[in-house]
Amino acid sequence: MEEYRIELTVNDEKIIGAVKAEESLLKFLRRNGFTEVKCGCEKGECGTCTVILNEKAVKSCIVLTLQANHKEVWTVKGMEKLELGRKLQESFVNHGAIQCGFCTPGMILTAKDYMDKNPLPDRKEIKKAISGNLCRCTGYKKIVDAIYDVAVENHKLEGEIYV
């Protein structure tokens, strides 16, 4: 079957490869060693494979690799390079927002993408934002706590009172 040349950046590093037309971005990333992108259902239902593609959180199992050609992909591994990403990672750790950890990469990326656009969400908005990412262990409370705390912290930095 015909293969296509593809060029994209993952976590700010250039990747050049050859893909079949039908290969999902999830499979491509995992095949290239980005195993931090998890596979929970391959149907776009669980959110474990979430990545940020050109400043939009997407479920990489239902994105074709070719759709990412010449685009910018961020996985959770790249988050330490970004201020908000690092803050979210730290907050997840400190709040005990992680149990088995399988949903964690997707959760952090969804939260990062959402907060890039809405830096001051309330708890309800956070819940809505992460509702496409399933978690079976935590009951979501500590995940929402972790994200909310970053929002509050952000706001304190801006010197406003947040209620």
Added chain:
Amino acid sequence: MSEFKIVGKPIPRHDAWSKVTGDLKYADDFSLPGMLFAKVLRSKYPAAKIISINTSKAEQLDGVRAVLTAKDVPYNETVTKFGQSTEVGKGFEGLYRVLAEKKVRFMGEAVALVAAKTEEIAEKALDLIEVKYEPLPGVFDPLEAIKPGAYLVGENNTNIIGEFGCHQGDIKKGFAQADIIIEDTYKVPFVDHVYLEPEAGISWIDDYGILNIRVSTQVIEHFRDVADVLGLPHNKVRYIGTIMGGGFGGKEDITVETYLALLTWKTKKPVRLVYTREESILCHSKRHPFVMKYRVGAKKDGKLVALDAELISDAGAYPYLSPWVTLYATVNAAGPYCIPNVKVRAHCVLTNNTFTSANRGFGAPQPNFAYESIMDELSHKLNIDPLEIRRRNCLTTGKALATTGQVLKTYVALPEVAEKAWKALGESTECKDENRKIGQGLAIGLMSYGRMTFLHDSSRCYVRLESDGSVLIRSGIPDLGGGQISLLCQIVAEELGVPMSQVKIYHSDTALTPLAGTTTATRQTYMSGNATLKAAREIKNRILKKAAEILNVNQDKLDIINEKVLVNYDPSQYVPLVEVIKACNADGIELFCEAQFNAPSTIVPNLSNIRGMTFPDFTFGAQAVEVAVDTETGQVEILKLTTCYDVGKAINPLSVEGQMEGGSIYGMGYALTEEVIMEKGITMTPSFAEYIIPTAVDVPDVKAILVESGGGLGPYGAKGIGEPACSIIAPAILNAIYDAVGVRIKSLPATPEKIIRALKKDYFKK
């Protein structure tokens, strides 16, 4: 002991960072050079005769390295075990069949295995395997399957694979004394664990001819079972357990491992096998559906006088852990109540449904739903407050379980936990919308932690103090996400007075770590916690003894804090830990220890009337819920949820809260949305689109209240919490629904359809 430094503190787990950076390698993240990809051919029918299997076309496909059927399996039929080293007998160890032969018993049963160069080729090969089936009628309802003359699922002359009973007092007399009798049948469905990480593993043969399997499992002791299937000595199979992406009991039975082992043994190549989500829902164990006929009698003042329960559990197509689960349900059938006259019978029946086995709660959530619904019914009929009626009947310290008569020797935090959970719920939320009714509900319960005592459970742990003051632990403990491993690090850090960063643990490896037993039965805090504490204290003792010589003070005046051995009444007198280690090493004093902790043990009980101790101890808890029910749509929204458990001692409060919050939501799914729908053995809900678990927008912010009585049998008085945390939330929610709209739903889940049908009975009759 002086104040805790690390135990009891809400500290991040030692593995948390590797999870937020994505560095942690789960079972599916591991590759080896030359690795083959495996796929499993699964039965298309729930009940059928296999007339023939032709694999020749599949074998000829380019890139296929092996195609295996039952005839290729050295020992295709063994028994189901889950890590126990004692022979229990009495039907507990049921048939484990690797690949279907002659007959298939459930849709999705494994029929053939393929290993190929790529996943795509393996999938293509599956299509080329020709299996001729002759469909059989099958039986799908346990109430039908239990009847004489029913279709026989297996090879025996009955579908019944386990019967259990408990009798106490005289129920006839008991019911004669009753002022009120509630009689009802409650039903619960199949549910799935849906851990987000599907079953996965990789296998290879190492330099010494040992078969290695790196797999996501709660039970690394299955290395013995895999060896038995291949006919190998047990020491020729090694399991390496990965950190799991959730387990909840679904990774307690063998999943991918025997298939991997057979394919690697045949091809001599590394093989990887990962289930798809659909395959996972179709083929791994489910929680048991139960039909529960209850009859409960009480006096006018609410005092319970008699309970008669008959429980029927659907084991599905193979026994797996069904007899054990049904026994748990039998013991739990009367809940945390004093009832003088009790009769419980439980039957466990094979059907052609997907097999059932362990699922968080292991036979407790089912009867808990029934008896707590009845308690609520009594409370309403007798006009006694839900908390008060429980106060009047609940077990307290020193009392005995109404089913088995096991005396509760440790602290029983009832009715304390019930009072706290109910009070924390607060006043009922006001609501002006006339189509939205508010209701509150309560449920209390007990659940064991630790395995049944007739399994003679034990756990081992090795601890070593290095010359630089760092510490190494080796424990066979699997971690399914509950923080099991981090807990052991915390105990050792506390005892040896070092920071968490100085402790390194090697875990879940049958070749290199002492076997710690399974991460099931809410047993690891209790069992491996105690084994680890024992090993750490032994080393601590040796350090203190040497330090006492150096400091010339009595050993009992010394403590290890912040890597210093110091005099507790004068901390300025100290010697650095590394100096003491040096002195010990110079004297040849061993600074390592492998310790074993044994749970209390009993003989296998008389199963028709189980008496006395069957579990080491129990965890007691209460959950309270406020719901809003939409009377036009039947939709239920949970507004408040409080959960209060006596956890004995919270070694890591973050982890304990995590279990209580997560357990509540796990149980919320059971109450409201989750059901694996099987129509004549065919799974109709094979994805997250049909099998609905709670999402972030569905859940309330769970309020977890920890009671720390110190009364548990675990380290520092801890009790287990993992499974108890999810076992009573369903009745609390359904009781709240009743409070809101006066409708008692007697079968889970309480879907909007069921609620609206019950609310608008007259409309639907038309």
